[in-house]
Amino acid sequence: MATKHSRAASRLMISPAVLLLLGWMIVPLSMTIYFSFLNYNLLMPGAHNFIGFDNYKYFLTDPAFTTALINTLVLVGGVLLITTVGGTLLALLLDQPIWGQGIVRVLVIAPFFVMPTVSALVWKNMFMNPVNGLFGWIATSLGLPPFDFLAHAPLFSVIMIVAWQWLPFSTLILLTALQSLDSEQMEAAEMDGAGAISRFVYITVPHLARATTVVILIQTIFLLSVFAEILVTTNGGPGTASTNLTYLVYAQSLLQFDVGGGSAGGIIAVILANIVAIFLMRMIGKNLDA
Amino acid sequence: MGQITLSKVTKKFGEVEVIPPLDLEINDGEFAVFVGPSGCGKSTLLRLIAGLEDVTSGTIAIDGTDATGLVPAKRRLAMVFQSYALYPHMSVRKNIAFPLKMAKFDQAEIDRRVEAAAKVLNLGDYLDRRPGQLSGGQRQRVAIGRAIVREPAAFLFDEPLSNLDAALRVGMRLEISELHNRLATTMIYVTHDQVEAMTMADKIVVLQAGRIEQVGAPLELYERPRNLFVAGFIGSPKMNFITGAEAARLGAHTIGIRPEHISISPSEGAWKGTVGVSEHLGSDTFFHVMGTGLAESMTVRTSGEVSLRHGDTIFLTPQEDKIHRFDADGMRIA
Ligand SMILES: Nc1ncnc2c1ncn2[C@@H]1O[C@H](COP(=O)(O)OP(=O)(O)OP(=O)(O)O)[C@@H](O)[C@H]1O
Numbered sequence A: 001m002a003t004k005h006s007r008a009a010s011r012l013m014i015s016p017a018v019l020l021l022l023g024w025m026i027v028p029l030s031m032t033i034y035f036s037f038l039n040y041n042l043l044m045p046g047a048h049n050f051i052g053f054d055n056y057k058y059f060l061t062d063p064a065f066t067t068a069l070i071n072t073l074v075l076v077g078g079v080l081l082i083t084t085v086g087g088t089l090l091a092l093l094l095d096q097p098i099w100g101q102g103i104v105r106v107l108v109i110a111p112f113f114v115m116p117t118v119s120a121l122v123w124k125n126m127f128m129n130p131v132n133g134l135f136g137w138i139a140t141s142l143g144l145p146p147f148d149f150l151a152h153a154p155l156f157s158v159i160m161i162v163a164w165q166w167l168p169f170s171t172l173i174l175l176t177a178l179q180s181l182d183s184e185q186m187e188a189a190e191m192d193g194a195g196a197i198s199r200f201v202y203i204t205v206p207h208l209a210r211a212t213t214v215v216i217l218i219q220t221i222f223l224l225s226v227f228a229e230i231l232v233t234t235n236g237g238p239g240t241a242s243t244n245l246t247y248l249v250y251a252q253s254l255l256q257f258d259v260g261g262g263s264a265g266g267i268i269a270v271i272l273a274n275i276v277a278i279f280l281m282r283m284i285g286k287n288l289d290a
Numbered sequence B: 001m002g003q004i005t006l007s008k009v010t011k012k013f014g015e016v017e018v019i020p021p022l023d024l025e026i027n028d029g030e031f032a033v034f035v036g037p038s039g040c041g042k043s044t045l046l047r048l049i050a051g052l053e054d055v056t057s058g059t060i061a062i063d064g065t066d067a068t069g070l071v072p073a074k075r076r077l078a079m080v081f082q083s084y085a086l087y088p089h090m091s092v093r094k095n096i097a098f099p100l101k102m103a104k105f106d107q108a109e110i111d112r113r114v115e116a117a118a119k120v121l122n123l124g125d126y127l128d129r130r131p132g133q134l135s136g137g138q139r140q141r142v143a144i145g146r147a148i149v150r151e152p153a154a155f156l157f158d159e160p161l162s163n164l165d166a167a168l169r170v171g172m173r174l175e176i177s178e179l180h181n182r183l184a185t186t187m188i189y190v191t192h193d194q195v196e197a198m199t200m201a202d203k204i205v206v207l208q209a210g211r212i213e214q215v216g217a218p219l220e221l222y223e224r225p226r227n228l229f230v231a232g233f234i235g236s237p238k239m240n241f242i243t244g245a246e247a248a249r250l251g252a253h254t255i256g257i258r259p260e261h262i263s264i265s266p267s268e269g270a271w272k273g274t275v276g277v278s279e280h281l282g283s284d285t286f287f288h289v290m291g292t293g294l295a296e297s298m299t300v301r302t303s304g305e306v307s308l309r310h311g312d313t314i315f316l317t318p319q320e321d322k323i324h325r326f327d328a329d330g331m332r333i334a
């Protein structure tokens, strides 16, 4: 888009899409904002009177809110940590010339194609279940008492399940980045006397910075709204031990039929997500500059 | 010190033998140039010396000690790559300092050496820039800077100037020669540029399909090429080759005469032909002469401007003492 003319033309051309997207966003958003100021409970028919910020007040002072906020951050942070570190290591491994490379790569990507509900149920019933699960069986055959993951470490279990799903994504992106690393640069470092670890630290890691940033940003967007995995495994429990903000909004509006409160929660979640995004961009956004 | 000796070195990639058994000796302080057609194994040979590839058999000795099994870092060699291979996320200063940092020099010494290298290479103003913000010639200088700070036993260059434009090439060529004079360190330089080979080298190694065709000083190769391949490869424009009766008359299978060793005349001479394309360079003129019956086309070089036009008749006379004679196997007849 070099010239003034082509810039103007491009604006004209993308305007329908922008308007459509804007409408798509604005209508639900403004309706949610509208509902969040009403006393609107499906169990109480009648007038939905305007109650100002009361819904917000209730949502924010709900003891579950703080727990949910912390859980959300722990969930996002935990999964990001596992997927970026694990993804880098896996990518390094897959970058080695091995026999059956093609098949191994397809297998590594496979978890990404499994629906969240399905994979969560598989983990819940086939791995983490203390009676029927694989982990329980391993523990008992070693003579140890089986560990009930979902009851005693619910948030950790959810983190494991979600990380398992997202690991292929980060592996794939980091692998492509790794393959774009100029081999002469590596050889130059080798000639310069850098050992394998120094080469990884000084050449590979900086080269992967941009891809890692992309992985973190994209995953954060999706991880802030993890829901299905919690719904089918722990239902946010025990208590609120594995409730995140998304799940709390769901519980508010659909389990307690409180449309107003749920909407307020939704708006708060949007605001918090934006705060997280701003922080992230501040922290790592500069990696995206060429 | 930087004496490099290759004995019976071979290299196979899978089943393909890229380097058949090869012996080569490069003396301390020498500027050796590897030339040869594309794909003849120049880079492979350089990488074998650097240790970036393992030899299939044979030994490589550096300063008399066997270095065949050593990792690149332990060979005390520095390499400048065709793509420069600078570290894009580090500043110029950090790039140059990297080998010193890896060798665990203390910071004061690193700073001193980086400053010294920057001064030699005129990089002082760019030390805090990233490689991406430099021109091709400046990047090349950074790559050389990174190589010289370690004070290696020898420098290896793989076509370091091929990404530069013609003017810059000439400049960098002089700078590298200058650097060699100053440091007096062994340098091995891969190129397929005639002029670079002739002007920079103390010793030229002509390779073909991994075999060494001839090793010698530039003028030695020019004056006494050992075989047809070297005769055709060294010198620009190429030597003219003549077979048949004219060669048999001199007791050879093929005779060769360089374009600059043929004199021309519009009226009389040994061979008669017509002028084809003529290339006027100002200082020199190259005539491509057709229809001599000796070879498809003969190239002649004369100095200055000569007013002969396309289609004019021309007579060629070779300088008898500059004729090279080759036998049926393409080897030189002394
Ligand atoms: N890693 C490799 N695997 C298989 N064959 C290779 C490999 N590297 C080089 N070769 C082959 O070895 C031969 C010599 O290659 P090399 O790169 O040394 O040529 P070169 O003389 O440097 O050519 P150029 O002037 O084009 O750079 C070529 O035929 C090439 O195909």
Ligand SMILES: [Mg+2]
Binding pocket: B042, B043, B044
């Ligand atoms: Mg090459």
